[in-house]
Amino acid sequence: MVTGGTTTTITDRVLTVSHLVKKFGDVTAVNDVSFEIRPGETFGLLGPNGAGKTTIISMVAGLFPPDGGSVDVAGTAMSPSSIQAKRNIGLVPQELAIYPDLSARENLHFFGRLQGLRGKEREARVTVVLDLLGLSDRAKEQTKKFSGGMKRRLNIGIGLLHRPHLLILDEPTVGVDPQSRNSILDAVHRLSAAGTAVLYTTHYMEEAQRLCDRIAILDQGSVQAEGSSDELITLTGGADRIDLEGTGDMAAAAQAIRGILGVKRISPMGTSGLTLTVSDGPRILASIVTGAATAGMHVTSVQVSRPDLESVFLHLTGKALRD
Numbered sequence: 001m002v003t004g005g006t007t008t009t010i011t012d013r014v015l016t017v018s019h020l021v022k023k024f025g026d027v028t029a030v031n032d033v034s035f036e037i038r039p040g041e042t043f044g045l046l047g048p049n050g051a052g053k054t055t056i057i058s059m060v061a062g063l064f065p066p067d068g069g070s071v072d073v074a075g076t077a078m079s080p081s082s083i084q085a086k087r088n089i090g091l092v093p094q095e096l097a098i099y100p101d102l103s104a105r106e107n108l109h110f111f112g113r114l115q116g117l118r119g120k121e122r123e124a125r126v127t128v129v130l131d132l133l134g135l136s137d138r139a140k141e142q143t144k145k146f147s148g149g150m151k152r153r154l155n156i157g158i159g160l161l162h163r164p165h166l167l168i169l170d171e172p173t174v175g176v177d178p179q180s181r182n183s184i185l186d187a188v189h190r191l192s193a194a195g196t197a198v199l200y201t202t203h204y205m206e207e208a209q210r211l212c213d214r215i216a217i218l219d220q221g222s223v224q225a226e227g228s229s230d231e232l233i234t235l236t237g238g239a240d241r242i243d244l245e246g247t248g249d250m251a252a253a254a255q256a257i258r259g260i261l262g263v264k265r266i267s268p269m270g271t272s273g274l275t276l277t278v279s280d281g282p283r284i285l286a287s288i289v290t291g292a293a294t295a296g297m298h299v300t301s302v303q304v305s306r307p308d309l310e311s312v313f314l315h316l317t318g319k320a321l322r323d
């Protein structure tokens with residue numbers, strides 16, 4: 001492919017998502033979303049529940065067509081009928097799809113056979129995948145004896161067997177134990193170092209920050225900002241975050257705090273407190289706590305944080321990511 005006088009190959013972009021739109025009745029679940037992923041890059045879709053992450057990856061994986069826009073995987077247009085484009089991806093959905101009475105190794109062989117892997121090649125891939133996900137020691141056990149996290153790891157292994165150019169992981173660490181979580185994050189890191197492109201959805205900003213080369217912050221179906229974690233954090237202008245938890249009259253506390261010099265924004269933290277965006281948090285902390293208490297809030301905990309992706313989300317949408 002030649003564009004504008006420079007020669008490019010399909011390996012420059014493993015995934016190109018252009019102007020995707022999806023509506024469910026009156027709800028616009030995905031609204032003009034575009035992004036690209038290069039080989040070896042881990043790209044994060046970070047957003048709260050209902051932001052549109054699963055709908056985007058469902059269209060990227062060709063599970064259903066978009067109402068507008070297009071998806072291209074390694075040079076092939078994705079559609080529900082495109083077998084070639086689907087061969088290029090490995091989709092790991094949130095739901096587990098493994099056989100409880102089979103061992104981990106038997107599950108991988110079964111799914112490897114379905115994916116067209118034969119003989120020694122399949123044997124070799126099964127061994128590599130078990131090792132990558134830290135399951136070699138337990139490979140012969142029936143998976144019904146596995147913890148939720150180990151089952152999740154095996155589910156990821158199944159998506160990887162056929163060496164996809166693009167691995168799509170939908171919130172892979174929700175509800176898993178810390179050991180499995182670390183194992184999953186390590187495996188993604190090793191895969192991307194070996195050149196696999198990864199599309200990773202999460203509502204955990206720590207994971208996006210630790211794992212993703214670039215992140216799209218998603219809210220109500222639209223990309224609010226895209227960039228590396230550091231680039232996104234600069235959008236906050238270096239503001240600190242103060243989480244003020246407690247009980248009592250939050251509205252009066254917010255009103256009192258609003259007048260303090262350095263307070264830029266105040267948002268409710270569910271019903272249990274206030275999240276503030278401020279400049280020079282440590283300096284004005286005492287005035288904020290005193291102001292809130294005087295206005296009738298019983299403050300039970302206070303935390304000052306340097307800007308992170310949570311602050312970026314708050315800055316862009318006025319809402320906390322964890323609501």
Ligand SMILES: Nc1ncnc2c1ncn2[C@@H]1O[C@H](COP(=O)(O)OP(=O)(O)OP(=O)(O)O)[C@@H](O)[C@H]1O
Pocket residue numbers: 024027028029047048049050051052053054055056
């Ligand atoms: N099949 C459907 N029918 C109707 N509405 C849907 C359907 N699938 C998703 N939606 C709506 O589209 C929006 C985006 O949902 P989606 O599941 O993509 O969000 P998400 O970011 O993946 O959230 P979660 O982390 O909760 O899965 C939500 O408002 C959701 O209710």
